[in-house]
Amino acid sequence: MTAERQLDVIIFGASGFTGKHTIYQGIKLLEGLKWGIAGRSKDKLTKVLTEVEKKADKDLSETPIIVADVKDPESLKKMAEQCKIVVNCCGPYRFFGEPVVKACVEAGTHHVDVSGEPQYMERMQLQYNEQAREKGVYIVSACGFDSIPADLGTVFLEKQFDGVVNSVETFLESSNKSKSTGGAVLHYGTWESAIYGLAHANELRELRSQLFQTRLPNFQPRLKDRPLVHKSKFVNNRWCLPFPGSDRSVVLRSQRFFYDNDKKRPVQMKAYMAFDSIFHVIAVALIGAIFALMTRTKLGRQLLLKYPRFFSVGFASHEGPTEEAMENTEFAISFKGEGWNKDEEMLEPSDQYKVPPNKKLKCKVSGTNPGYGATCVALLLSAITILKESDKMPFTGGVYPPGAAFYKTNLIEKLCENGFKFEVLKD
Template sequence: MSSERKLDVIIFGASGFTGKYTIYEGIKILDGLKWGVAGRNKDKLAKILQEVEKKADKDLSETPIIIADVKDEESLKKMAEQCRIVVNCCGPYRFYGEPVVKACIEAGTHHVDVSGEPQYMERMQLQYNQQAQEKGVYVVSACGFDSIPADMGTVFLEKEFDGVVNSVETFLETTNKSKSTGGAVIHYGTWESAIYGLAHANELRGIRSQLYPARLPNFQPRLKSRPPVHKARFMNNRWCLPFPGSDRSVVMRSQRYFYDNDKKRPVQMKAYVAFDSFLVVVGVILVAGVFAIMTRFKLGRQLLLKYPRFFSAGFISHEGPTEEMMQNTDFAIYFKGEGWNKDEALLEPSDQFKAPPNQKIMVKVSGSNPGYGATCVALLLAATTILKESDKMPSTGGVFPPGAAYSKTKLIEELCKNGYKFEVLK
């Protein structure tokens, strides 16, 4: 990659909801780097810069503005050629992600995004991993909340575990200290991605059969799923449901990479989300059930997209959460790990243990403003880590999930300096 590029970082899709907060966090995290913003509408980009400038009390008038449109391949390539890494905030990635990835690889430019769409992420790995390696380019998706805490939290747990980890269960909880009640907590863009992701979930089997033609050994003991609705005693008996996000698929891709390339036994993983009351759980199940049925039909998808606030019981809106809501929301992910102490280590990663697991660990990853503040911080740190520590990343480039990409870097350390907390509880 040429060292003569005008910019280090370009935030693409900067006039969108996530893009705006990425600019805000970038004022601090990208300090000392040359960065600019990109999108298809110069006036909107200028307006967003003025808005963030006022909020941050920071002069952004000299920030470079680049015009690029996902429907114009040449504009994307020209954008990518101007920087070392593109921070892509333009989703849903199912529709808008691939042209940017393709342009970055052709230009020899790194790429990170906050996709939570397994079909998109795994298809990019299937189609572009070899090209990215040949170009020396890193393409890393799922660089926001909640995949960075889940994947890097699993990496952290393994480093703290004095032995071999067999399985990890994660439990996500969010708490809000805001005095105001009601109002959306998630932006429409996330809702749109979820609709199309669930509608096309059947694509995953075909993608994975090509991505991983050789199946993993049947490692024992198998991590069994908990009941669909259960209580977590260690969380003050909070009610838990299976977590529907992409955490498990992201973590399992990292674990598969470690098995194939580092000869490490892969960790089994299940993800759950916790709620305060059984009444809330019932409401979530009802909304999720209606959502799942409606995504199967074109008319249903159209209605979900047209009336997000109604079908999400008020949790989704085009405006997204308010500043007060975001600033007063905290998150914590608890990781319950189980495995064998170091005296039980095996010679080969495919070998089976004869005795049941004899050691446990619990770790926690926590922070605030999970949906947008913590997401944008993680996204930008994922980008700067590539620029600073590519020598500690795998191969010469490629398409990776965060855990595989950053396990040997200082990303966790940097996250802890910027609002995250990784800790061993017991």
């Protein structure tokens, strides 16, 4: 990377919903760094700066504004050449992510984003990992919610385990303490990403066959799927469903990295979400089934995109959640880890244990405003970590999930200083 750059950080896609909230968090988190914003419309960028100024009561008139468009590769490269790291808030990444990654790699500039789209993330690793290493830059996706809590939560559990972890099950819970009821919890951009992610899920098998050309050993005991709908004592007898997000794919990519490069036995992982009542479970399952069926056809996708509020029963909208709703939303991911005591470690990561798992550990990662507050905090802290602790990151660069990228850094500690809580639970 060129030593002299005009800026440390550029927030790209800054006039969008996530970009606006990233600017707001950046006022505090990027203090001491030189940063600017970028997007395709100078007028929109100026307008969003004015909006954030009022909210934060902070003068942002001197903030550099760079005009760059995903449809103009030269403008993206010029943008990337002006900074050390691009914080990319412009999704859906399936359509708009690769041009920015390509520009960053060519310019020798680091890149982070908040993608929850496995196809995009794994394709970027397949196509740009070697180039990024050669250029000495880090490309890290899923630096928000999904999947920082799940991936770094698994890393945290392993560090606390004092033994060998065989499996981790995660249980996501959320609650809203807002006085107002109803209203969207997802912005349209997140809804759009979910639609196209599910519609093209069949691409993953071929992608993974190219990305990981050798299969992992068949580690025993296998972590089995729980019933589609089940009660779990682990989360106080709440009703649970499989979590459809990218957490599992992100965690397993990190674990594969640890196996391939650190010769560590990979953790098996399953992700679930928990609800207070069976009625919530039935409603979510029904909406999910309709959503999945509709994503299979072009007409179905068009309807989902045109009427997000109707087909999500009010959960998604073009306006997104209100400030009150976001600030009063709390999340917690509980981790159930099982494995073996340290005195029963194996010599090789592919060795099989002759005794069943004999040790358990429970952990939790929690915080507030997961979608657009904690997400933006985690995204910016990921960028700062790359700038300040790249010597603790793998190789000289590359394309990574957050667990693989940051497991030797102080990112977990920084997250805990800024609204997240990582803790070991007592039995």
